[in-house]
Amino acid sequence: MPSEYYIEKNRVLPPSQDFQFLLKEGLRYIEKLGSKFWTDYNAHDPGITILDVLCYAITDLGYRSDFAIKDLLTNKKGLIENKTFFSASNIFTNAPLTETDFRKLLIDIEGVANAWLLATKKEVDAYGYFVPNESEAKLYINKLEDKLSLKSTNKKISL
Structure with a gap:
């Protein structure tokens, strides 16, 4: 018809x-x-x-x-042939950068309910745990290079 x-x-x-x-x-x-x-x-x-x-x-x-x-x-058969869509693992970055990124990465592991990251020294305390770093790092002013530094620069400036 x-x-x-x-x-x-x-x-x-x-x-x-x-x-x-x-x-x-x-x-x-x-x-x-x-x-x-x-x-x-x-x-x-x-x-x-x-x-x-x-x-x-x-x-x-x-x-x-x-x-x-x-x-x-889709094409006439109802299929997507030209790989229009990417999987989440290909689109999203999978390299953690910040402390929060690492926490989220660890929490996504099955069986892990919560995770905290703590920077430590190589020293071990009386209980066998690594000693945590000081919570604040000292910053020094490097006047010669006009920037902040983690190391003390005791260089004299001659004018």
């Missing part, structure tokens, strides 16, 4: 696909906002030509966005 294809005479389009509606709305806004400076609303005016192009672009986007997403991403 052959299907008949035709365009309805009195079809109703959504506003995003109706060129005439968008053109009328655009002209209404132009008249409302620029009536003191803009008096030529005819088709030969460059501003109206720009409005025509803008309305056409909106109708094209309205038409394309009306498709189902599965139709846009």
